[in-house]
Amino acid sequence: MTKDKDTKTVVPALRFPEFRDGEGWHNVRLIDVTDKRIKWHFTGGPFGSNLKASDYTNSGIRVIQLQNIGDGYFVEDYKIYTSIEKSDELLGCNIYPGNIIMSKMGDPVGRACLIPDNEDRYLMCSDGIKLVIDEDKNDKYFIIKAINAEEFRRKIERSATGSTRKRISLDTLRDLTLLISNNKVEQKKIAECLGSLDDLISAVADKIETLKEYKKGLMQQLFPAEGKTIPAIRFPEFRNAPDWQEMSLRDIGEIITGSTPCTKDSNNYGGEKLFVSPADITDKRYVSQTKTTLSEKGFRLSRRIKENSILFVCIGSTIGKVAQNTRECATNQQINSIMPYKGHVADFVYSILEHYAPQIASIAGNQAVPIINKTLFSSVSLLMPKEEEQKKIADCLLSVDELISTEIDKLDQLKAHKKGLMQQLFPKLQ
Incomplete structure (x- = not known):
């Protein structure tokens, strides 16, 4: 670390050779990296409630949603549009390629990305914040990296409010400081x-x-x-070979609904036994480690699932997720597990359940907390070969x-x- 007489500066641990003797980095407010010559250089999206169902169109100006703001990247999915006339009416909320947009709510709050060149312009969502970088002084690609750096992200988290869903105001965000090099070449x-x-x-x-x-x-x-x-x-x-035969899941394997040992007893947790919840089932096929583990005592109080069984999420927003366990485990009550009987190949049962997971998930219907209970899950029919x-x-x-x-x-x-x-x-x- 180095210090100037008037302004505190720091240097990164790793610096390119040509900048090692250069001046230290400075703290600047987020608002001060924007281009103040532009009227709407730093603005929130106030129009959210102003867009009615009739304002949405099949084409026109694309509306950015929170789902489009990835953590450092733009998510192309979730495409909705409004008319050019509506976009013109909300001119201050128009976004252009090369602008930066940040989320002022969500998990994580403050995630940011550059707007891509796919459209001439976009319209910002009500929970987004637009930044137009002063490119005479700063490299926009550097600024987006600085915004997503650990130091600044921690500041956003500390400044955000709310318990279930974090939110940060436009005024708070504009005055947060980030560390940057004043050397645009660096x-x-x-x-x-x-x-x-x-x-x-x-x-x-x-x-x-x-x-x-x-x-x-x-x-x-x-x-x-x-x-x-x-x-x-x-x-x-x-x-x-013969045609495939229809069979219910109860005839393919033993089905076990998970359970959760008493969480008030800390002696049930912290051991080496896997305790699978939906959060442990990712894009990978196999679950080999879990966020929560059970002690031997906790495992004895659970319903044991044999190695290489099939785990199917049957409750909640991630209903239909499926995985296999690489070793003996227990699961919580959101998961129904299938331990295939002799004559049925576990790897095949996994694959066929993965293939038909959307149809099986649809059985839960449209309810606040979708659920497929054990009886209903057991009755699901699949075509099975020898x-x-x-x-x-x-x-x-x-x-x-x-x-x-x-x-x-x-x-x-x-x-x-x-x-x-x-x-x-x-x-x-x-």
């Missing part, structure tokens, strides 16, 4: 370094999505379509899942590397 160098890593992360993420789409298409061919009793594609050795064909299909899909898992691990490693690199490239106030 800013650009850092932005380019992190940008190349972002490109790599994006490429791996795209590969994962491509593999998932490939797997989805493969499953549509390997499992019978609605109204059919054999799949469109069948391995040669099974082309003359054991040898099950194994062949399972092995085929398992190979794709292994490719996906490898890429997800690579993506996690790249994200961890980026996080560590940002901690080195952006200084912290001591």
Whole structure:
């Protein structure tokens, strides 16, 4: 750390050689990196309640929603539009490519991204904040990285209000300070370094999505379509085999609904036994570690699930998520587990449940807390082939899942590397 006579400055732990003798970084208010020559250089979106159902159109000006604001990236999904006339009426809420938009509520609050070049302009959501960077003084790609750096994100979290859903006001956010280099060349160098890593992360993420789409298409061919009793594609050795037979889940395996040991007794928790909740079921096929673990005592009070069973979320907003456990575990009551009987291949049961998960989830209907109880879940019918064909299909899909898992691990490693690199490239106030 270094100190000027008048202004406290700091230097990052890792600095490019040509800037090591340069001046330290300074704290500046967020409002002061914006371009004050532009009327709406820093503004919130006040119009949320002004958009009525009749204001939405099939095309026109795209409306940015909170769901579009990723943590450092723009999410292309969730497309809604309004008319050009409505956008003109709300001119101060118009956003243009290269602007930065931040969320002033949500989890996490203050996530930010650059607006892409896909449209000529956009309209900002009611819970977004627009920043137009003064590009004569600052590199916008550097500023977005600085906003997403750990130091500034902690400031946002500390300044946000609310318990269930955090929120930060426009006035509070504008006066928060972030550490930046005053050297635009250094800013650009850092932005380019992190940008190349972002490109790599994006490429791996795209590969994962491509593999998932490939797997989805493969499953549509390997499992019978609605109204059919054999799949469109069948391995040669099974082309003359009998049609698949309809069976209920209760006939395929033992079904166990999880339970939660008393949380008031701390002796039930903190051991080495896995305790699976929906939050532990991710894009990966296998659950090998959990956020909460059970002691031997807690595990004895639980309903034990054998290794390589199939775990299906049957309650809540993530209903339909499915996974397999790599070792003996217990689950909470939101999960129904299937331990396949002899003659049924666990890996196949996982894959067929994954394929039909959306249809099974729809059984819960539209209710505040969707639920499929054990009786209803047990009655779900699936078409099943003989054991040898099950194994062949399972092995085929398992190979794709292994490719996906490898890429997800690579993506996690790249994200961890980026996080560590940002901690080195952006200084912290001591």
